[in-house]
Amino acid sequence: MILDASLWTLLAILAMTAVTVFVRMFGFFLMGFMPVGPRLEAGFRSLPGAVAAATFTPLVVQDGLSALIAIGVAVLMARAGKSDLMALCVALGLAIAIRQAGF
Amino acid sequence: MSPVLPPARPTLTRAGLVTGARWMVPLVLPVSIFGLAVGAVAAQKGLTLVELSLMNALVYAGAAQLVALGLWPEQWNGPALMAVALVTLTVNARLLLMSAAFRPWFGPANPVIAYGALLTLTDANYIAGQRYYAEGGRDLGMFIGAGLLLWVVWIVAPIPGYLAGRLIQDSRAFGVDLVMPIYFSAMVARLWQGRNDSLGWLVAGLVGFAVQRWQGGTVHVVIGSLAGMMIVALLTPAAKKEAGR
Numbered sequence: 001m002i003l004d005a006s007l008w009t010l011l012a013i014l015a016m017t018a019v020t021v022f023v024r025m026f027g028f029f030l031m032g033f034m035p036v037g038p039r040l041e042a043g044f045r046s047l048p049g050a051v052a053a054a055t056f057t058p059l060v061v062q063d064g065l066s067a068l069i070a071i072g073v074a075v076l077m078a079r080a081g082k083s084d085l086m087a088l089c090v091a092l093g094l095a096i097a098i099r100q101a102g103f
Numbered sequence: 104m105s106p107v108l109p110p111a112r113p114t115l116t117r118a119g120l121v122t123g124a125r126w127m128v129p130l131v132l133p134v135s136i137f138g139l140a141v142g143a144v145a146a147q148k149g150l151t152l153v154e155l156s157l158m159n160a161l162v163y164a165g166a167a168q169l170v171a172l173g174l175w176p177e178q179w180n181g182p183a184l185m186a187v188a189l190v191t192l193t194v195n196a197r198l199l200l201m202s203a204a205f206r207p208w209f210g211p212a213n214p215v216i217a218y219g220a221l222l223t224l225t226d227a228n229y230i231a232g233q234r235y236y237a238e239g240g241r242d243l244g245m246f247i248g249a250g251l252l253l254w255v256v257w258i259v260a261p262i263p264g265y266l267a268g269r270l271i272q273d274s275r276a277f278g279v280d281l282v283m284p285i286y287f288s289a290m291v292a293r294l295w296q297g298r299n300d301s302l303g304w305l306v307a308g309l310v311g312f313a314v315q316r317w318q319g320g321t322v323h324v325v326i327g328s329l330a331g332m333m334i335v336a337l338l339t340p341a342a343k344k345e346a347g348r
Binding site: 005048057067078084 | 129150151153154157158161162163164167168171175179183184187188191192195196197198199200201202203204205206207209210217218221222224226229230233234237275276277278281282284285286287288289290291292293294295296299300303304305307308309310311312315316323324326327328329330331332333335336337338339340341
């Protein structure tokens, strides 16, 4: 039945939960013992961009023109002071158009 | 440049919760579609609806769940359980770095609230939260509100996917897969502060790409981001000039 739950599946879900809660908390915990100097602070401040670059570069290379143009336009619009939402709408519109055109 | 504020105890307000939820509104549709897919895969793998919903509520990590469901065995044993836990840990390892990055903001808060807030940590409220913090925001409610909104979406959306099987035939033509990359890129573009960031992010992208080519999987996210973060840290002077160490 779709409402049952088996012991092994529950164990697997609990194991997945445990490791995920661990990574969610442990970085913050560790940093409690490490003084955050200017270097580390600058590193953390630039980390979101590094995460985005490391995640999206393979995606852009694999996906090609639509992803490249969409992300490039969004970045340029954000730098030009447009809102995130407007950047999203324009970039997504372009990507859809490029894909519908068969690229 | 954001001013250097003394570590004040961060607040947690209702207005902050609403602000955070608002930041996530553009992501509700793509997260829902991802959720539908996870629901459909879970149905194929023979999970019950209770098991699926429990996983969504407790694990709340889409990519890790999808990869773990890919390894879901028909017959369970110890090694299969280890494999599922290990792949979840690998895919979610990036959260360790993100969690560390919240020390300056959450550190002065009540630990129960700080660790409770971190239970809702995902890529989305990490990036939005760091943007908010860089702009001077200190309300913990923003982070929690963003996390809770997507958490509810993540519990609800997989259910129709589970019941209906494959609903979305070709989401690629409508660019659904690009919503998160585009929105995140726009958000982080505003955090750019000069040549150091350009270099660090370039290295992160190149290392991420190379490791992905070489290893596959998701480890490239952690290695690439760490490489970029280290470049920026090393390019930064060890002590601020005003500090006059």
